Amino acid sequence: GAVVSQHPSWVICKSGTSVKIECRSLDFQATTMFWYRQFPKQSLMLMATSNEGSKATYEQGVEKDKFLINHASLTLSTLTVTSAHPEDSSFYICSARIPTSFETQYFGPGTRLLVL
Amino acid sequence: AQSVTQLDSQVPVFEEAPVELRCNYSSSVSVYLFWYVQYPNQGLQLLLKYLSGSTLVESINGFEAEFNKSQTSFHLRKPSVHISDTAEYFCAVSVGPGTYKYIFGTGTRLKVLA
Numbered sequence: 001g002a003v004v005s006q007h008p009s010w011v012i013c014k015s016g017t018s019v020k021i022e023c024r025s026l027d028f029q030a031t032t033m034f035w036y037r038q039f040p041k042q043s044l045m046l047m048a049t050s051n052e053g054s055k056a057t058y059e060q061g062v063e064k065d066k067f068l069i070n071h072a073s074l075t076l077s078t079l080t081v082t083s084a085h086p087e088d089s090s091f092y093i094c095s096a097r098i099p100t101s102f103e104t105q106y107f108g109p110g111t112r113l114l115v116l
Numbered sequence: 117a118q119s120v121t122q123l124d125s126q127v128p129v130f131e132e133a134p135v136e137l138r139c140n141y142s143s144s145v146s147v148y149l150f151w152y153v154q155y156p157n158q159g160l161q162l163l164l165k166y167l168s169g170s171t172l173v174e175s176i177n178g179f180e181a182e183f184n185k186s187q188t189s190f191h192l193r194k195p196s197v198h199i200s201d202t203a204e205y206f207c208a209v210s211v212g213p214g215t216y217k218y219i220f221g222t223g224t225r226l227k228v229l230a
Binding site: 004006034041042043044046049093095097102103104105106107108109110112 | 148150152157158159160161162165167206210216217218220221222223225
């Protein structure tokens, strides 16, 4: 149980284009999902908290117009990197919280984005 | 403000030797504590967690961690490591009330040598 998937696992795009990453909870309904960014050999940096049916809460320093988050259903949250640039290249990881286990997060496998 | 410190960025150890990965946290409120493991190019997998009750928690693959409130520590141990344990290990705290966001340590790279 508590499986979280991400799609795509790998994406390469040209500078200036937008990229959408999907995060799905496969066997449970997730009222809250989180989006993280991880630079090589570094820890995870929380970007935003996504609640179903409401606007995402962004961490300080994260551009909400740059990283659009939509949590349209209890099993799906999307992160769209708009007008991507090479500095947006990173490993993006989502996590989801089981409603009955509010303190524990289950992580997706991550999406590696390379912007050329 | 809450923080998590993993002092060791890298820990090399020979196969079948014991290992301890250190984690200390700073918080003025009660926290929940977690260890996650990350294999190359993968997401994080929950290894074990402390929520309440017994201060010693164990994982199914032989790891254990002990919550020490007085020392604000949650060190991870394994009495005998395998090559397959080579990975990045992250300590995290979840702080409430509210969103229970995670605060991660900087990670410890465990390298098991043959």
